[in-house]
Amino acid sequence: xxxxxIGNAIVDVICKVDDEFINQNALTxxxxxxxFDENEFKNLxxxxxxEKTISGGSVANSIVGISQLGNxxxxxxxxxxxxxxxxxxxxxxxxxxxxxxSKKKEELPTGTCLILVTPDSERTMCxxxxxxxxxxxxxxxxxxxxxxxxxFLEGYLWDEGEPKKAFDKAxxxxxxxxxxxxxxxxxxRHKVHFLELVKNKLDIxxxxxxxxxxxxxxxxxxxxxxxxxxxxxxxxxxRGEMGAIAILGxxxxxxxxxxxxxxxxxTGAGDLFASGFLHGYLNNLSIKExxxxxxxxxxxxxxxxxxxx
Numbered sequence: 001x002x003x004x005x006i007g008n009a010i011v012d013v014i015c016k017v018d019d020e021f022i023n024q025n026a027l028t029x030x031x032x033x034x035x036f037d038e039n040e041f042k043n044l045x046x047x048x049x050x051e052k053t054i055s056g057g058s059v060a061n062s063i064v065g066i067s068q069l070g071n072x073x074x075x076x077x078x079x080x081x082x083x084x085x086x087x088x089x090x091x092x093x094x095x096x097x098x099x100x101x102s103k104k105k106e107e108l109p110t111g112t113c114l115i116l117v118t119p120d121s122e123r124t125m126c127x128x129x130x131x132x133x134x135x136x137x138x139x140x141x142x143x144x145x146x147x148x149x150x151x152f153l154e155g156y157l158w159d160e161g162e163p164k165k166a167f168d169k170a171x172x173x174x175x176x177x178x179x180x181x182x183x184x185x186x187x188x189r190h191k192v193h194f195l196e197l198v199k200n201k202l203d204i205x206x207x208x209x210x211x212x213x214x215x216x217x218x219x220x221x222x223x224x225x226x227x228x229x230x231x232x233x234x235x236x237x238x239r240g241e242m243g244a245i246a247i248l249g250x251x252x253x254x255x256x257x258x259x260x261x262x263x264x265x266x267t268g269a270g271d272l273f274a275s276g277f278l279h280g281y282l283n284n285l286s287i288k289e290x291x292x293x294x295x296x297x298x299x300x301x302x303x304x305x306x307x308x309x
Contacts, residue, residue, distance in 0.1 A: 001098070002071040002282045004148035006140070006170050007059030007157050008132040009077030009101075010111040011084045014267070014306055015048040017116045022124055029118065032125040032156075032183045041128040044114060054306050055091025056113055057132070058182055058271050059154040061307045064095045065275025065297055068309060071282060074098040074144055078135045084110035095308075100141040106131040115267055117305070123267045127156075136162035137169045145173040149282060150203070152274070155182030158190055158197075171201050178204035180274060181211040188214060204234040204281070206274050212237055225252060234281075236291075238273055244295060246277075246287045255291035258299040268307025273298040 022029050025044065035041045060075055067073045075092060079085035081103045088110060092099045111132030116124045135157065145151055151174045158167055171177050179202050181187050187194055194215055198205050205212075209221065212235075216227050221239075228235035228247035235247045243256040276297035280290025300309055 001074050001144070001148045003063065003066055003150050003152055003278060004074040004076065004100070004144055005059040005063035005152045006076045006166075007154040008057045008111055008129060009055075009060065009079045009088055010057040010113045010127065010129075010132055011088055012052075012054045012056030012113050012115055012267075012307060013045065013050055014052040014054070014115045014117065014265075015050055017048065017118060019118055022116065022118060027116070027124050027126065029124050030122045032127055032185055034185075035126050035128045038109070038128060038130075041112065041114070041126065044126055048114075052306055053087070054308060055088045056307055057111075057154075058156055058180060059152055060092070060097075061268050061271035062152060062180075062274040062278070063097055064092070064308050065272045066279050066282075067096050069275065069279040071279060074100050074148065076100045076139065076141060076144065078106075078132050078139055079103050079110040080106035080108065080131045082109050084112065100144040101139060106134070108134065117265050117267070121263050121266055121302070123265065133159065134162065135166045137165045140166050140169045140173075142169070142173045145170055146175075148175065150174070150176040150178055150278070152278065153177065153179040155180060155186040155190070155194065158186070158193065164193075176203045177201060178206065178278065180206040180270070181215065184210050184214050187211045191215060199231065202233065204236065206236050206270070206277075207238075208270060209237060209239045209242075234287075236274075236277055236294075238270060238298075244273065244291050246291055248287065251287070253287045253291060255288065255295050258295060261299055261303055263302045265305045266302050267305075268301045269298045271307055272301040272309070
């Protein structure tokens with residue numbers, strides 16, 4: 001198997017809202033808020049019209065993209081044996097993703113992410129992790145990890161306690177490890193741990209500009225480049241309008257964005273960028289070609305609703 005993703009198994013529920021809804025509910029636009037109370041989540045959802053329901057989760061979206069590019073892929077993520085859990089598994093199978101998890105009835109329901117898309121195409125996420133956040137080391141299939149060229153983890157999944165043990169077990173058994181920092185909220189919450197992972201455990205780090213700057217508390221992007229050069233591991237950074245950049249030792253490669261796109265929803269832009277880049281990496285394309293493939297994939301996904309092509 002080319003790649004195995006390990007991440008939060010989340011069902012995406014996409015809704016269109018106006019800026020007023022974001023303000024009324026004290027949400028910060030373009031960020032992700034974790035909701036710990038199932039009732040609070042249900043209340044938010046009760047006032048909305050659902051546009052689309054899709055199996056989601058950041059790394060799962062990337063893995064589906066890599067599958068669509070013709071690679072043999074797998075995924076581990078925890079769901080409950082409920083309606084959303086069944087839908088989740090079906091969604092993966094439909095995309096030729098081998099699912100290395102046997103669902104059973106859990107105390108908590110399958111995780112759900114409310115994706116609120118405002119008229120400017122920005123997305124604000126409210127995530128109720130449910131049972132996804134309870135992943136533990138027993139959920140990690142070491143055979144599947146051993147048989148993968150690389151594993152791909154997400155920062156969203158990392159948490160103290162059981163998820164950390166699951167993470168550690170996966171890394172210990174992996175041939176190579178890639179990880180996405182996921183969200184500035186995650187970086188700020190777990191800065192010390194993420195920095196340790198980036199410096200000592202990961203072969204490839206994916207981040208956007210805000211996440212990596214927050215991680216190393218950089219004052220400008222020049223500091224980020226110097227940090228990545230000294231790291232001497234592959235660091236891949238998306239920079240919005242400024243395109244994307246990959247740094248490996250003294251080698252700094254840039255790629256500009258595609259122009260004249262009809263952007264409708266930025267959900268999944270980073271996830272699909274990672275798909276394209278990892279596809280290139282796994283198939284021995286150059287760093288420049290891998291960046292271009294990532295840019296092509298993210299350009300496609302932002303011209304449609306939802307995080308999967």
